[in-house]
Amino acid sequence: MDKISINFLPSEYSVSQKKKDKWSIVQTLSVAFFLLLIFLTSVVVALRVLQSQNITQAKKQTEESETKITSFKSREATLAVLKNRVEAINQILKKPSKQTDSYHLANETFSTSIIIDSLTIDQNGNIVATATIPSNDLLVKLLSSLEDKLASAGIHRVEIESLSRGRDGTYRAILSLKLSG
């Protein structure tokens, strides 16, 4: 036989009971939320305390390292001056003397048979040479050699500023060698 349930309680009672149940859930949730918040607060505060300790530790170690570095000030000064100096020397040596290079070029270009009366090398390494060339063959050889050295030895331009032939067959020439770069 099926059970028959009859509710003898008034309907207002069940409505108010439902309301009470609803509010009870709200209250429980409120308390739970508040407890969670308390927990979160304690976690955050604990993290901050730990972090503060780490920062203090790092600062302490930093001070120790700074003290140690200060004690080695003399070594640091030596190294700094040395580095500064070596860099400067390197810079100077990287750019060789154009004048010396031009002088060696002139040595290679003018054979020993040619008498160099004067040789001037300017700040840019350009050469002006006054030469006495004993014979026509040597003159031709010299001009041919200069032509070969154009571009290959860094000679940009060769100018014969003057050329004269003496009664004895020797040539006097003023040659200008302009270097490239």
Place this chain on the structure above:
Amino acid sequence: MKKEISQLIIKYKAFLLPFVVGVSSLILIVFVIYPQLTGFFKGQEDLQIAEQKLKKLQVKASDLENLDEDDLKKKLNFALVALPLEKDYATIIGVFQRLTAESGMSLENLQVGGGGAGADKKTSGYSIKLELLGTKPGLDQLLGKIGQAPQVMKVSGIEVTSFKTDVNVALTIDVFYLPAPTSLGALDSDLPKITDEEQKLLARLASISPASVPTTTPATLLPRGKPDPFQ
């Protein structure tokens, strides 16, 4: 009054706890959690910066500790011979007298020029003009010796007048010097490193330096205190 209050409490009893919890939570969030959280994130940044600085300092301290100070001082002395701190006419005149004598040239005249011979903005220099008499092989030898001299110098002008076997030469030579730096930089600045190329240069300078090299202490290199202690 009391009766009214107690009636109000009874009436709104259900709302009381959530209201108190809400207000307390708000206070906790606004005055505790939020400031602590923002402080924590800022603190993390500060901690990261502090740790990076610490690491840098520890590396620098370790590198300094491992440096061989005697070796550094020796290298510095060779470098100071090559590039002195200031003009030293007496030494350079002695150097040229020695070089010309070794090359078989005769030093007829020596003139010291002005400044402006610096290789770049960092280095300073001055010019020396030499008038020499000798032979062409002697001149070749002298130019070679100038290139290999312990002190860094560079030929900046050559005028040769040849009289058959003898040559009359006017050489202009730039001589360089470099004053010491005025400060080391910040405590946490990077330690300069000598590259391999620079080590080779130092080895070369050591091989061509004179046997007795004057010693210099770092204390004399950097300026100490104010020029005028009363300012």
